[in-house]
Amino acid sequence: MIEKDFPDNPPPRLNELDTQSDALRWLLDKTGERLADFITSLPGQSTDSSALFDPEASWLKDPPPAAPTDAEELLSFLFDKVIPAAYNPASPGYLAYVPGGGLFSAALGELIAGTVNRYTGCWASAPAAVELETQAIRWLCELMGMPEGSLGVLTSGASMSTLIALVAAREKHLGEEFSRGVIYSSREIHHSIPKAARIAGLGEKNLRLVEVDERFRMRPDDLRKKIQADREAGLLPFFVCSSAGTVNTGSVDPLEEIARVAAEEGLWHHVDGAYGAAFRLVPELAESLSGMELADSLAVDPHKGLFLAYGTGALLVRDMAPLREAFQSSASYMPEMQEGEHYDFCEFTPELSRQWRGLRLWLPLKLHGVDAFRKSLELKRELALRAWNHLRKVEDVEIPVAPDLSLFMFRQEFENCKPAEEDARNQRLLERINQDRRIMLTGTIVDGRFYLRLCILHMRTDHARLDEALSIISDALEENREG
Numbered sequence: 399m400i401e402k403d404f405p406d407n408p409p410p411r412l413n414e415l416d417t418q419s420d421a422l423r424w425l426l427d428k429t430g431e432r433l434a435d436f437i438t439s440l441p442g443q444s445t446d447s448s449a450l451f452d453p454e455a456s457w458l459k460d461p462p463p464a465a466p467t468d469a470e471e472l473l474s475f476l477f478d479k480v481i482p483a484a485y486n487p488a489s490p491g492y493l494a495y496v497p498g499g500g501l502f503s504a505a506l507g508e509l510i511a512g513t514v515n516r517y518t519g520c521w522a523s524a525p526a527a528v529e530l531e532t533q534a535i536r537w538l539c540e541l542m543g544m545p546e547g548s549l550g551v552l553t554s555g556a557s558m559s560t561l562i563a564l565v566a567a568r569e570k571h572l573g574e575e576f577s578r579g580v581i582y583s584s585r586e587i588h589h590s591i592p593k594a595a596r597i598a599g600l601g602e603k604n605l606r607l608v609e610v611d612e613r614f615r616m617r618p619d620d621l622r623k624k625i626q627a628d629r630e631a632g633l634l635p636f637f638v639c640s641s642a643g644t645v646n647t648g649s650v651d652p653l654e655e656i657a658r659v660a661a662e663e664g665l666w667h668h669v670d671g672a673y674g675a676a677f678r679l680v681p682e683l684a685e686s687l688s689g690m691e692l693a694d695s696l697a698v699d700p701h702k703g704l705f706l707a708y709g710t711g712a713l714l715v716r717d718m719a720p721l722r723e724a725f726q727s728s729a730s731y732m733p734e735m736q737e738g739e740h741y742d743f744c745e746f747t748p749e750l751s752r753q754w755r756g757l758r759l760w761l762p763l764k765l766h767g768v769d770a771f772r773k774s775l776e777l778k779r780e781l782a783l784r785a786w787n788h789l790r791k792v793e794d795v796e797i798p799v800a801p802d803l804s805l806f807m808f809r810q811e812f813e814n815c816k817p818a819e820e821d822a823r824n825q826r827l828l829e830r831i832n833q834d835r836r837i838m839l840t841g842t843i844v845d846g847r848f849y850l851r852l853c854i855l856h857m858r859t860d861h862a863r864l865d866e867a868l869s870i871i872s873d874a875l876e877e878n879r880e881g
């Protein structure tokens with residue numbers, strides 16, 4: 399036994415790891431000032447300053463710091479050196495990839511959640527916090543039109559949501575002998591689906607890429623054909639992933655028809671709504687997305703369509719039982735798990751300890767109200783239509799399909815130009831558009847040809863920035879005509 403004298407009244411001493419009292423307020427104030435400056439200066443900030451990153455910077459080689467560093471010095475380092483050296487997905491000019499958001503209220507939720515550090519893996523350890531998260535998921539189900547009784551889990555993003563759905567479907571339909579299981583998705587699906595197939599042990603050889611129509615939407619007739627062929631070959635079709643907004647063209651698959659095929663064939667139907675599902679809030683688009691609510695599972699990404707900070711995805715399901723069957727595990731040291739209406743989130747995903755993700759969804763919904771999100775999404779749709787309408791009138795611009803939601807691709811055509819050279823000139827067009835860093839677009843390859851994409855999904859993108867974007871694009875098109 400270790401013998402040691404403990405004084406009755408230890409001298410008052412702050413724990414070096416615990417920032418308290420005045421130091422805490424000071425740190426919050428200083429950080430708050432930096433954040434407020436960051437947000438208010440966003441309209442003038444560059445959309446891409448990743449070139450500021452210096453691979454030779456001395457700090458990259460710093461050893462672990464044994465002693466404390468001055469907090470103000472650290473804030474300056476972060477805000478002056480690290481944060482700017484990046485693409486700027488918080489900028490209103492960010493029309494690249496699928497824009498993220500950066501809603502401050504979500505960040506505030508994250509700060510509160512991290513500070514109070516409630517354990518939300520198990521219901522019993524923080525019942526009110528877990529119920530608040532469950533409530534936020536229920537709201538999301540309702541907003542997405544899912545049937546009563548639907549619920550789900552919050553995840554780090556759609557890649558994780560899809561993986562969880564796939565593993566649950568695999569367990570439910572195939573059990574432990576799953577090597578003959580087959581997955582279907584269109585050839586325009588996001589690369590997180592083949593990745594999930596690989597991680598789930600099915601491999602890409604068991605993934606069938608279904609043909610698309612002229613609007614890049616999955617063809618249900620080809621889906622049926624492929625399922626039939628696989629059954630005849632003695633394989634076990636069990637999972638179809640359709641898309642509520644593909645990443646390349648923004649196309650929405652015929653969800654109702656795919657749901658019908660899935661029901662008739664006894665397949666689990668998962669909808670990848672990472673980019674598009676949130677547009678279910680826009681009344682004008684509810685019909686295009688109709689059928690989404692028939693899915694067994696739906697991946698929605700609040701960190702895209704609801705403008706939250708990265709790391710907030712959701713998997714919504716009609717039935718929680720398959721998730722529990724796939725991810726449940728127990729240990730004698732753990733509290734008793736709940737049955738019925740209460741949920742221990744650790745039983746429904748691969749995670750045990752987890753962030754209290756619910757707060758960064760619940761707080762923004764309460765603080766701003768759903769109508770604010772709806773209005774912002776309505777505006778994104780309106781801006782996308784305006785951009786499409788403007789560009790389709792330009793004689794040498796080709797737009798293969800009108801935007802189903804808020805994303806479309808386009809390219810400049812040149813007479814007597816070979817495909818490879820035309821692609822190179824479109825790459826050049828993209829560089830010209832992005833060069834002054836007021837807007838940022840990205841490109842993609844569809845059917846072997848290079849296209850630029852315009853994706854409007856940032857809460858800060860408004861009429862003024864779109865006008866500026868269209869004028870930048872017009873100038874770049876003009877310059878590009880000259881060579």
Ligand SMILES: Cc1ncc(COP(=O)(O)O)c(C=O)c1O
Pocket residue numbers: 496554555556557558588590643644645670671672673699711
């Ligand atoms: C259509 C689509 N599906 C899935 C994903 C993957 O989402 P996450 O990055 O949240 O994992 C993305 C990401 O952009 C996407 O656009």
